[in-house]
Amino acid sequence: MKTKKIFIPVFTLSAALLLTAxxxxxxxxxxxxxxxxxxxxxxxxxxxxxxxxxxxxxxxxxxxxxxxxxxxxxxxxxxxxxxxxxxxxxxxxxxxxxxxxxxxxxxxxxxxxxxxxxxxxxxxxxxxxxxxxxxxxxxxxxxxxxxxxxxxxNNSEDASPFRDFSGQDYDGNTVDESLFSNNAVTVVNFWFTGCKPCVAELSKLNELNDAIKSMGGEVVGINTETFDANKDAIKEAASILESQGAKYRNLSIDSDSAAGKYASNIMAFPTTILVDRNGNIVGEPMLGGIDNQDNYDTLMKQIQSVIDADSAK
Incomplete structure (x- = not known):
């Protein structure tokens, strides 16, 4: 998938998908x-x-x-x-x-x-x-x-693309919905290799992952070019992650899965969402890199809110 990506917003997601990236x-x-x-x-x-x-x-x-x-x-x-x-x-x-x-x-x-x-x-x-x-x-x-x-x-209002989740990390290890159930909050970042703002925030995402681990959180990346275990795309994505010092988990998912279809409908990158322990998307997607300090601070507040809600249960 080497087609050129551009800076276009698509309004097929929620009204929160406002362009910055x-x-x-x-x-x-x-x-x-x-x-x-x-x-x-x-x-x-x-x-x-x-x-x-x-x-x-x-x-x-x-x-x-x-x-x-x-x-x-x-x-x-x-x-x-x-x-x-x-x-x-x-x-x-x-x-x-x-x-x-x-x-x-x-x-x-x-x-x-x-x-x-x-x-x-x-x-x-x-x-x-x-x-x-x-x-x-x-x-x-x-x-x-x-x-x-x-x-x-015909779909349930509570349906989430992450309820019945499956994928694999770049080492070929299988991942399922327990990824979410084991965390109070999971920060899912959607990106692709040719997106400069996406690559620019990778080191900051790694910093975020380190910061929220002790809080019961985790950052997970999904590169939309690595769908269906595309080996060449995974190799290229892994190389970029390494060059940016990003060590948090990145996953390949099937394009025809619920999560894959959700990701395929995202057209402004990077996009970051929060998923709770039950696989539900919490709040609205954040567009733009968290290497922007305002975005980082806003995201941290949202993460803390999800963790607080999880602790109160």
Whole structure:
């Protein structure tokens, strides 16, 4: 999985998924998951219904993939100036229900003195193109969401992708849901190898892991490129972890598992979540690296809250 990742937010998660970071698990992964869910949901129906649902999901997935690739290319074509913009982003001002182009435009306008005239023109032109792409994406995602609502209604409100968990560490040791039951809180960090903000926070995550061990906590990494025990991806991820002094556990999981599907729908990286002893996700996902001190302090407060709740039981 060597496709280029970008800095795009995706609003298929909760409203908490506000962008600050590396983006982009591409639409190919998301729509693949969505198509699989649609197919699974229609298997119990008629043959004609199954065929229709599958074809619809496949068509939407192809279109979404093409649109995300177009955005990908825009950021890649003007990478230097867009990297400046990404470094200025403030996730607290993002509106997950709005057009992403508005967020980009606000960020650029708030920092326009930092750009040359040529850079501002490039950004303005790119943003208008992105605005049109985002409008098409929103329309397609609304159609996909509608088709998935029926499946969602059949799931328990308390369902968690980590209740029936399985995976393996980079040494090939099997890991199951006891990973969570043995901890008062487990900090799960989703990342991928080519994401610079993800790599930048690895040493801080290791520091966090050391800090919370005595509190009954643990940090666990899930690199989305190492799905399905991909040996080459695991080797590369392990090398990067070692270079950053990160010794906490990292896991490979199956892409078609509940946890794998959850991770496949994350499109802003790094994303960090907290999981309690029962495998439940607690609170809202945190986007952005914890090498940012504010993020680190916020996460530590959340961790302490989960540990306090666990102790009170």
């Amino acid at each position: 590396c983006s982009g698990k591409e639409a190919a992964d998301t729509t693949k998951t969505q198509t699989t869910q649609t197919e699974a949901g229609t298997e119990a129906g008629t043959e004609s219904g199954t065929k229709s649902g599958t074809e619809t999901a496949g068509t939407s997935g192809t279109k979404l993939d093409d649109l995300y690739q177009q955005e990908n290319q825009i950021f890649a074509d003007h990478e230097d100036v867009w990297n400046k913009v990404f470094g200025m982003m403030n996730k607290s001002t993002a509106d997950p229900s709005g057009n992403y182009a508005d967020y980009l435009a606000d960020t650029v306008d708030s920092n326009k003195d930092s750009f040359s005239e040529d850079e501002l023109k490039t950004l303005t032109d790119d943003i208008e193109t992105i605005r049109k792409i985002e409008e098409q994406i929103a329309e397609l995602e609304n159609d996909t969401t509608t088709s998935e609502d029926t499946d969602a209604e």
